[in-house]
Amino acid sequence: MTLELLKTLEGIVGPKHLLADGEVHRYTVDGVRPSMAVFPGNVDEVSAVLEACSKAGAAVVPWGGGVHMGLGGVPKKVDVVLGLGRLNQVLDYEPGDMTSTVQAGMVLSVYQAHLSRQRQFLGLDPPGATRATIGGTLAANASGPRRLRYGTARDLLIGLRVVDAAGTVTKGGAKVVKNVTGYDMNKLYVGSLGTLGVIVEATFRLYPIPACERTWVAAFSTAAKARRVVAKILDSPLVPSALELLNEAAAREVGRKLGATSEVHGVVLAVAVASVPEAVEAQIRTAQAMAGEADEHEVLEGQEHDAFWAAVRDFDPGNGSAVVLKASVLLDKAAEAMEYGERLAAQHGLHVAVISEAGTGILRFYFRADDGTDGATRLAEVVDPLRGFALQAKGSLVVLHAPVAVKKRVDVWGPPGKGFALMRGLKEQFDPYNILSPGRFVQGL
């Protein structure tokens, strides 16, 4: 079967755009190595590839920049990796409409550079933007600090084109920011991790780049103090574009990356404000007035500001060796969740850096063993209790990245809730032969 499929796929994309030799190991998913990786050059080829794989019963995993491949369960099988990198064009951009259509394989930072010439941008700032593709960002529902202001992919995606498992091309939405014609198909695919279809095109609503953005950074001796200031800010008319809380370990790591000379003590709060300059100044003054308990603070602007946020966004201690957990909790439980994560780390002899989006209740925990061992058992042991905390706080916890040894010991997604039967129904409708990323989604979907 494999050889036959190989020939068919080679016929579709040409021998130059197919890997079946040793090089294919670069596309290993959680230790599962595909037989081949194929790189179609247009939507028709994507469609033909999927049709062929469908007929052959071959399991397909879509691949953008590989940045978010850590998300998801260990796949049941991977026969073909479908690389979207060659679909990398901006198809439509009308600055006056503040909308744009782009192919799924375009790299996010390249897209942003294209839009910035018109002083506009896509309001998504997930990690790894210089490698992550549009399609991968959508499939993983990846987000960053500015979701507080601009929302996530579900808020910004207004149209898309998808190829289903059988190769059928369908679209959803339109090139307008407001549209209720038919069901909202965009929502179905955002965060579905390539298990329902392969995203090939996306249309977004865009935003103007703010005239000015600055960040007020303040250190507090305890998370409790910082939490009080956060609550005041959230209950005020301030409109921060990002509001982040870094535990001491995360703050020190960011400091090192920025070449700071002194070590941070305590918890760091960063409040970004974007607007016209006079309004930025006024808001930062207001934030400062709310923070009587800060031990030290400063205002970042220009390059310093950009470098700080790049370090927060692309935070990656241990160069990919850490277990990264994303928790979503009630706003008033975020600081407590941070402290609980620190206690768990101490109990298990682990090191943890925590970055919390204090305005959305999203936290990212970066656990790692400091003693040179892989610590897989200990790392796996923190997942359940931390998830327990998140569930108590009406939230959830997902493993964003972990070594295979850890993944095999834990449930990477956690309970999908009472709606799971509907989710399974969707999977059966859209991928009846279970060839799209089998096993990578919730409960092994």
Place this chain on the structure above:
Amino acid sequence: MDRARLIQAIAGVVGPAYVVSDPAELKVYETDGLTIFKATPDVVVLPKNVAEVAEVVRLCARERIPFVPRGAGTGLSGGALALEGGVVIGLNRMNRVLEVDYANQRAVIEPGLVNIWLTNQVSPDGYYYAPDPASQTACSVGGNVAENSGGPHCLKYGVTTNHVLGLEIVLASGEIVDVGGWTPDPPGYDLTGVFVGSEGTFGIVTKIVVRLLKRPEAVKTMMLVFETIADASATVSGIIGRGIIPAAIEMMDRLSIEAVEKGTHAGYPTDAGSVLLVELDGPRAEVEALTDPVIAVGRDNRMREARVAKDDAERVLLWKGRKAAFAAMGQISPAYYVQDGVIPRTQLLKILGEIDALSQKYGLRVANVFHAGDGNLHPLILYDDRVEGEVERAEAMGAETMERCIAVGGSITGEHGVGLEKRDFMPLMYTPADLEAMMKLKRVWNPEGLLNPGKIFPTSKSCVEVGQAGKPRDIGYMPHRIEQEGKAQRF
């Protein structure tokens, strides 16, 4: 199960006081905000809680009786009509605010709650619920969830789907499930996102978790007055082009202004060609800094006058004119037919010109009042239902307006929904494969098709035929299949 036994069985669930079966009383439920279509349910039930809803649904599922959820009945696409008879489940009695949690910026409400009541309840504490359809003093949030309703302020703050985080739903089987919740990014497919805007075909919402927003520090509302629509349109583009996103930009043309002034005396200049209602909100310093630039864009485009509301009373009066626009049409026409097409903003002037030409072609006046900032048009086609053939002409013109919107890359509905009214126009926008993908979704949620049958999807290919060039032919008047079958009638 015959009708008498059905009524009896339902009365057994909710008590006879909450069952409507008298033909005269059922008339209330024959139509919604779009009065062109009528369809009478066999019975209407008004449950008080989720258990009663579930029991009624289980009964319908068991007996294979169609059932349709209904909120306040203000919808504008015939979505709440019981096209195949059966049971209408009215959610009006489930209208409580169950929980308000400011620290977590959430409220939990029941579906029958009137939209504005939520904001009324939380505004003394400085919070509000953002989606604000023009009918917000009457429409229910459950209905907003079904239609994914917008409103003037969705330009900056988004539509219903951007503010709903979780739902309790009675599925078509009668099973009760929670989807989403209080916190963002729950694992699994985005069932909440998929459900919002499903027009009552996926389930019956019995509880809604919404986001509450903090009231902006400052709000500034201004009316910019122009001689022509072209100047007003250029001003809209100019404002957005300068990177300013107002909370709302609403446009009204001369005929709308005339109607509104007759109806509300809000102080709109009746001799103007067009007015823009622009609202800025946010931190005070930002609103102050952006006011002059907005007015300057108007001046660059031959604006005649800018009136900035000096206080809340003036602001409310300006909005009163806009929000009463649909109702005010009664001042100048016996009837109107509202359209809801959306176009890319840059196509505004082109499409308004085309609507004007269609107005000439069909011999019907059109009042334009719409959300200019996001390109959501509401041409109000004025007609006289006593004049033979005018209803049909209005509908034909509506159809052609939708086609023009799609031709420039737009959509046939921005916030009112497809419902019954626009279902046969779906093929203009979506291919059979696109529609089949939507059908797959429907099969998961509503496998037996008992839940709100006859909505969204085209029922027959005869109503809209796509010609060789892919262009729909002029459809003129053609009765809907359900009319031919005697299941609905026009009046």
